[in-house]
Amino acid sequence: MKKWAVLPVFLLLFVTGCEKKLDPTIIAGIRLVEATSKERAAFFFEFSKQYPNNELIKAHCEGLNAQASALDNFLKEIELTKGKLSEQAQKTFCDMADTATARSKSFAIWVERLDTPPPDFLIKHGEALQKQAELMQLIKAKLVTTKLEEK
């Protein structure tokens, strides 16, 4: 009886071992997005210190920090599982791509409405947000396509 008890464990090892790994381009993309996201968050955090009472800057900063942290967790999971990411995490990444796109649009509108011409670094921040959102949308498309191909 005891000998057979280990069988489900080996079956489990086999099943989890067969779980599909992410395409290397997707992993590279997530890595790139994570690095730029950290950079965006750090930059905006420094900027936000000058405007401690500005609610919009605070919300923008919170969002960027959470985004960077989530992407960091995804990368840790990919490293731990040697290239895999849970279904829930993949779905969350796709949702985050849409969040990033909306944030990039919202930030562009906010910058346009500033009383004075926006400083160069804010324009660059906006451009970087847009590029980051585009990259996340590309990764999302690749994730969705891979899923459809699997089916």
Place this chain on the structure above:
Amino acid sequence: MAEKQVDWEKIRDEFLNVLKQESINFVTDHADDAVVLGQDVIEAILQEQFMTAIPIPEVNEQMSDTEILAVEKILARRDQLAQLISKASLEHAQRVAQVQADALKVGLKIGQYMLSIGLGILVTL
């Protein structure tokens, strides 16, 4: 040898419980944002619908400054929710890795026993 069994249903339930608890904490921490998020949205989060529970509003040039601020807050909450989902997912992966490591140990033990028995038979012969 100790009997080693993995209860995947239990692990899955634990994972969902972590998410649910995190969601409850999330809603409690952002109680002031209830107006922004809406009670129905909070209910949906608690019903484990997670990210889809906070829909992205349409962003356009005609929006007032107040609306833009509300959008930024909603986007921040979405990413904070994503943060906790990713954390729960990572914790789940860590737990699975631990279970696999334990199973590997059991496998090695069996290998050791079989090798000993084989060697024993050889020596006897």
